[in-house]
Amino acid sequence: MDKLPESLLIEILSRLGDSADVARCRVTSKTINSIYPELRSINLQCSLTRYINSRSSKTNSNNNNTPFKRIFLNLVSNLRVIESVWLGTDRPLRDVSYDDVEDEADDLYLTDDVFVKEWIGKVSESLNSLSISDFWVQSCWRRSNLLPLVSTHCHNLVKLEVKNAWMSVENLYPMPKLTSLTLEFIRLDDEDLNELNKCFPNLQVLNLIGVGGFKLPKIHLLNLKTCHWTVSNAPSSLTIITPNLVTLRLECISPTELYVEAPMLSHFHLALDQADKFVVKKFESLKTLGLESLYIGSLIYKFPVTKNVVNLTVNSRNWVTGGAGHSVFTLEKVFTVFPNLRSLCVKSSAWSELEACYNPLGWEAFDGMKGFKTFCAYLLLVDPSLTFSSVACVLDQCTGLSEVSLLIHRDVVGNVSRSFISRCMARWPEVKWRWGMWREGIEDSWISDAMHI
Template sequence: MDKLPQDLHVDILRRLHSPDVARCRVASKIFDDAYSHLRSIKFKWTIVKPSSINLFKKIFLNLISNMRVVESLCIGDVDEFREYDKKLGDDLNLLTHEEFIMEWLSKVSQNLKSLSITYFLDDGSFWWQQAKVLNLVSANCHKLVELKMKYARLRSVDNLNPMLMLKSLTLEFIHLNDENLNKLNTCVPNLQVLNLIGVTGIRKPKIHLLNLISCHLLPKHAFLEHLSLITPRLIKLRVEEILSTSVLYVEAPLLSRLHIDCRYVQDAFSLKKFENLKQFSIKSSDIGSILYYFTITETVEDLTVDARVGIGKNFRFTLEKLFTVFPKVTSLCIRSYAWWELNREWFIIASESSSKITQGTKGLRKLRIENYKICDPSFFLLDVACVLDQCIGLSEISLLICSDVGGDVLKSEIDKCVACWPNLKWRWRMYVE
């Protein structure tokens, strides 16, 4: 160990959580000397009884006080939290205590660039905690670039200070008193990454951030009255679990990756024409309606389609419509119930006029079918034939099959498919649900 350079000792400590760091410092003077050069620390909750509260404070403050510069701090990871004394009550959430927040924040705020805070979750009681930490962080950490917060009820954001250096913001299972996100838009104008996961308190969010590159939205209880995104530099967008009551408006001319998961679609579903969209993933109970409102996009090459049980019937979900909207798709993934719905439509269309969909599938090269359920193996060959006879340009097919039938029986059916279409490259895997 003596022959190793100090930079390597620091790198070893950087990869450990605080209890392991403390053990290394006690066990080795080399690590103890290297500790002061450490710039990041991960501190996990390990309190199991009331008498440990003061000890926790002392250890935590000692750790950060002995570091020359603290650039990254992660505190409150509860993923591996052990049994604790119920008498602790709100004392366990030390981060909600303003005095303690200021005590440790004053020691790290000058150079802090990354901060991750997780509150303790106890049977949903976190919704009633009133955390002031966001306001304190915005007032003291002027060099902060990345901020993550999980499990808390934040107080009013009216006093939130501008965080001009902040590039990445993640809020998970947070109650945020900013219905339209107007204050957030104002305070983090240079934000590039925004993740709002399970956030309540926002009902009509308007995300107007000129520098935003990546955005992930998953509202709690799947309810938003209105969702508007005007983001001229946005490249990646993921919107999940949106109900039919939502009004969705997206204006992002540079968007290249889009994932939409919504239950049902209304007339208010509005997506501006995307001239750079390459990868698109859609999950809905009403895929046909989304395809109806989606403008023709010739740039999409990688398309994933997933459906919920009870698919909407406002507009038919057909392969013809799919390739009309996305005529340049070369890789198509069809998941679960969407396969069943499309296959049913293929039978209908083939009986009417098989030429309708042949033209639109000529460019398709790769087809992946996921969670394909087989009830009767004797129908497998016919099922696959309905697809492959239409996709004349196909070169590769991948199957992820959910089946209760024996592997030998299924392999026999796949061998028949390989014999019928020997020019295709076949990949398949079976699993039992």
């Protein structure tokens, strides 16, 4: 390796997933040790194993385990120019019990003001990407000034990601160069979100995943193009005003009122239990829509007739038969609101609701269905005959379909699946079939892309 060009060695080292591995390479190679200061990124993650060893070192005097924070500070002091920092704790540490952590422990409190001040000034000029994933059991009860410190020092920062912490925005300065912000499992308040709107005016990507503490949250960003917002609590209302937004993924529980004003929105995924007051400014540019709700039929009717949507995915959240006062889910309803669909995907719970409400005479073909080309459904095959009748209702009405994809749950007995597949292919031999398997939490797998298995 010592014979490789220095530029290539630097490229190889920069691609290593853990800066601790780079440090080990320094010990084995004089060349690597000499070029090491030229690296421009730090990626240091505390594993569960390291955490357990650090606990044992407190009771074992022979355990010479360098503190995690000290390792990071050494890395910062040894590099000349740092453009990217990724510092955090591995996912398994999320399962550590509060009972296993001392009340005042801060060895993995990575958004600690004192710790951040030790290194932020050394990386401020060149840093353009920063990611910190804190140790929740140590950070959740202590409010951090990480955001104000970053805004004070890192004027060239473009991408910022913070996870598992309680953040303060007091004395937050504007960061006009910041275009991407991710906050995951962060505690904030309404006034904090207002400060983010004001101080990060040029955000193009915003991810708020499990950010709690809001009552009346509002996102008002003029340059935002992509947003993923997962609301962990149940605020009374949500407001999104984003004139240039193209992609929105919104997951919430039961806001009393939901207001979305995004005239350029093209891709929209909405998941919620129910919204009594769901205000939708007509989406003239919307092409792809995903809807998930306890009462999917009622949610669909919240939308005005939308002729520009061509791709639709629907699902129910733990649907219960006969929800009082709520509209049932039918294909007639889908094509009434979205008459120009070319592609429809019905996930498992929505399909179960459709089967429960099956009535072959309950809906008629629409002119708009002539452009309907691809159909996908996730099946449980609880009653194969009923499922077959429901599939027939779709295929016999939608004669223009060119491709049908059906995924059968992995727990269905093999001979039942094979019998159902054979029956479908014999009934509609002209259809291009795609058959697959699915299960919650496991990636879908396709077992056939051809007309014959």
